[in-house]
Amino acid sequence: VAVAVSATSGTIVPAGPGGRFLGPALMYDDRRAADLNAEAQRAGAARWNALGLTVGPTAALGRAVWCLRAHGTGLRRVLHTPDVVGGALTGGPVPADWSHALKTGYDPRAGRWADEVFASLDFPVGYLPDVAAPTAEAGTVSPAAAEATGLPAGCSVRLGMTDGCAGQLATGAVAPGQFVGVLGTTYVLKGVSAELVRDPAGALYSHRHPDGWWLPGGASNTGGEALAEVPPERLAGLDRAAAGRGPASYVRYPLRREGERFPFVAAGARGFALGVPEDETDAHRAALEGVAFLERLAVERVEALGVPVTGPLHAAGGGSRSPVWTAIRATVLDRPVLVARRAETAFGAALLAASGTLHEDLAASAAAMAGPGAGAEVVPVRDERAALDDAYGRFVTGLRTRGWLDG
Template sequence: MHSPAPAPGDPHFTSAVATPLVAGIDVATAAVRVVCLDARGTVYAEGRAALPQPVRDGGGSSEQDATRWWPAAAEALRQATAALPARGAEVTAVAVSATSGTLVLADGDGRPLGPALMYDDRRAADLNAEAQRRGSSRWQALGLTVGPTAALGRAAWYARHAADHPGAARLVHTPDLLGRHLTGEPVATDWSHALKTGYDPRAGEWPGEVLDALGLPAHWLPPVQPPGTSVGTVCAEAAAETGLPVGCDVRLGMTDGCAGQLATGAVAPGQFVGILGTTYVLKGVTRDLVTDPAGALYSHRHPDGWWLPGGASNTGGEALAHRAVERLLALDESAAARGPASCVSYPLRREGERFPFVAGAARGFTLGTPADDADRHRADLEGVAFLERLALERVAALGVPVDAPLYAAGGGSRSPLWTRIRATVLGVPLRVADRAETAFGAALLAASGTLHPSLEQAAAAMTGEGRLIEPVPEEKAALDDSYARFTEELASRGWV
């Protein structure tokens, strides 16, 4: 676990030479979070500031006041920098991560000309369908599908409504706007935040044929650089607002999901992380681009030029959301005592599945009758673990090597029982990450090339060893039998 920062009076504290730190900024939907770390991953300070909730009209529109991003980021940075030991530590580099696909139309100086269109805004679904058709060969080579909420369609929507925005000159992702405030001038965007806006990281270009077909001005789009690239330094105005030192290096971040993956330590080829939150997400690192004909898996590009394949299921912790937290703890205890479930569950609480298989007709099911609530609870935990095993088998079938242990993160990974079940079902140890947070991942990108020569070295030094959870040998045979019933049922229903 990460130790607290040394303070005056501590033998490790020194005021003679400032300890170099990095800061990671996470611009989430409802708040901005900041964390300051040293080269060992020790947390020195944190900050948080609220953002206004997006305005959603029920018809697919989702907007947020983009002029609030910088004041919130500056406030969170002030909180963090004010908490640093006086003359004992100094932030030397900073990076920003944000939600994927959020963008706003801005003037030539990068000032927003209206509300930002959020990652889940669906107003441009028809334009995204057109983008998919016009660039089908490009997207196929990239292993990507332009979905209804892709930012590319929203960018084209802005172009269709340019008359409503006099002075429109550029499209700005959230980190681009903050980068402009930090450095005092426009900055490049990173190829992670640019992906859903249509950037092709395989070819290293914006899709000109698609932009032309959609009537989207190419000059609206920013230059693109790898995550971790230095794009300037903190200017005097930003230093006064944030407490960061003038000259602090500003480096490009990645989207929230990618930064969260980096924070687990899964940054090198063969390393994968299973993130068990509301839904289950599998992310990893490969040397080469892997495309999935079914479209269940797609890839961001790694800062070092490798690839980050990932997929998100429609089931996960959501399967337990109808149970109170206190009840979950009691059920975990009872389920641990009883051993493997007597029935088999696929705890899908919504319609359709998207990973590790794509089936709009998929529905949850239970094979057999649970003996009691603890038995049903145990079956649900096992069902999500079965889905995780199927996901890893899907990845293996695509020719992707997965090294052990599997990294683990997300709220579900805090359950010792669930983590043991997952390890046993998979037959490999799980390494539960200490602090798999977006701001932490952004800080790792800031540390790459500053506190450490590379991202891989930064992750090795800063993410910690985590907790290693081993399989339970005496439960393996029973869980293998249940997994076989699980996959046979999926096949019988035509979903796999």
């Protein structure tokens, strides 16, 4: 019935006359235009402040300008991955969605490109695509694309969102107050707010929800990599031992690299331990608790910025497959954790494609396709609540005494 495209945020392709590609895609983590992005940050400081966004060194905005300087008059368009794929599916140009366009310099709050920024960098805004809301129809699958892909001719092509946003939607966190904690190599907290939230520290920024709400989120440097030194075949055994042991005897901030970016920003932050482990099981349990403490701090940070976090916290990522870790997270948060049955980007893209086609809107798509029964609910362990609450207090004090966390 319908299809939507989801890709990495900020991957772009330079195109010339007739849509001819001028070179390979410039990936989302490409830093070649870091100096141009710094100029863009200065030129649009007032706009970015109002949007609650920082133009980082890998932003696609600077790379778009780099494309013009590299290709000169041969450049006609700068396209995002879904613009390329959508054009191939429909047989003609398609608008960009405001999710993939965010890091290229689109202001979803004002509903326009950051004209003054591009003017300061001598980049014609006309080289950028038109922009529309995710779930909007961009066209239909052409006969040629149908033959090439197996999709039915006439299938509606809907605008999607970035992989991170689509993965969030796939968990069922689609309405204001709903948040998901993604525990992979690092920890990411993402959710939905009715109003745009601005974080003075720059740790949190927001995409725009298809229905006009906002999708605030932040990514930590802490997470599953806290267990990187544990051989994979030993994790299950250590988890069982940690579950039987109960709360750790000491407190640990399991940061394995220098610097933290969420829920606080501290370039000099380093991992620390308040005490020493009794044994390997105690050390493992303290690592699990440390990440859970960071998650609680992240939720409290969001709430302190005026965004309510309601109901169970949705959970996704490889770390959510650990029963003891999920139980620790629920206990530290003092709220149920709903482990998402599926959180794949492709499923999120399917929810977007179904919105306005199979179902009335995104909330209806999520209700029908992602839930009820979207996952298993894990409740707090009441007997461990007091000990973990005390340990969390020591964790926060440890961050403050080191000057990384303000009041």
